[in-house]
Amino acid sequence: MALIYAGISAILLFWHRAWQLVFADTARWGTDWSWVLGIVFLVLTVRVVLFPIFVKQIKAQRAMQALQPQIKALQDKHRDDRETLQKELVELYRTERANPLMGCLPMLVQIPVFLGLFHVLRHLKPAMPEHLKTLYGWTVTQFDSASSATLFGAPVAASFRSTGAELAVLGADGVTVRLVALILIAMMVVTTYLSSRQMILRTGWAEEPQQRMMQRLMLYGIPASLLVSGLIFPIGVIIYWVTTNLFSLGQQTWILHRYPPPPANGTTETAPATPGGSPPASAERKPNKRR
Incomplete structure (x- = not known):
């Protein structure tokens, strides 16, 4: 993990130095913009590097969607023989050059980046012993500057649940x-x-009840959990998260235009028709029509 912390620090320090040429060390509106924009451009750097992997992920997802009828046929054929089913699926993926694991790769790469930034920002404490300030390629001057950096008067190293002693x-x-x-x-x-x-x-709303439940859990559960976990995140980490989400929204808008999801059952289910992202009523009734 030390290599990840050093890598995150190197990118952050690079962009800090770049923006320092613009803003110097002057805080405007209670904000040290060279450090705040350093975090923002850390996100942009990581996401630009990951973009080719993301495109491969989308192509892999589209390939898996195209194989769904064949996968369903194999599942029905070998319902009581899991071993044969797995062999047939592996052979299908090999023949069609599809990789079901590719869809998880960008997320797996981003996790250590997020954890690395979380650790680095939690490490930024003014009372830190001097020999610890120089970890991960920092100088004492850079560490002291970052540990006191603020966004509209709030230190980026502080969190909602910071104690009075920590804030002091x-x-x-x-x-x-x-x-x-x-x-x-x-x-x-x-x-x-x-x-x-x-x-x-x-990808469109899944027809299988369990898969649709997982989609709803992702849609509502993850944002709800952030109401709690966000209280302990340093402000700098939240800046990172918001920037990542905004980049994702723009990236996925391009993906939906460039690689639209394939039609499902003759229609393209492109958007939830009811408020809050629930699937359209017609989609809810499809499984019953088949019975």
Whole structure:
């Protein structure tokens, strides 16, 4: 993990130095823009690097969707023989050059990046011993500057649940920190919901009840969980998350236009027709028509 922390720090420090040429060390509107934009451009750097992998993921998903009729036929044929079913599926994937694991790759790559940034920002504490400030390629001057960086008066290293003692060390006002944190948490929840909803639009609503339940869990459960976990995230991490979601929304808009989901049962189920992302009534009735 030390290599990941060092890599995250190197990208963050690079963009900080770049934006420092524009803003110097002057805080405007209570914000150290060179550090805040450093976090934003850290996201953009990671996502641009991952973009080719993301395109491969979409192509893999479309290939898997095209194979669904054959997969369903194999599942029906070998319903009582799991071993044969697995062999037949592996052979099908090999023949059609489809990779069901490719859909998870971009997410798996982003997890260590998120955890790395979380650790680095949690590490930024003014009272940190000097020999620990120089970990991961930082200088003492850079560490002290980052640990005191603020967004509209709230330190990026603080969180909604920062204690009075922690805020005193950061020289921060508790009301300001909580207000900024709450606004960012709300943005994180909303953009996560929109991103999850758009992800479902990429593939369409599943007809299988269990799969549809998982889609609804992703649509509503993940944003709801962020209401709790967002309280402990440093403000800098929430900036990272919101920026990631905004990038995802733009990226997925392009993907939906460039690689539209294939028609399902003669129609393309492209958007939930009811508020909050529920599947259309016609989609709810399809399984019953087949019985």
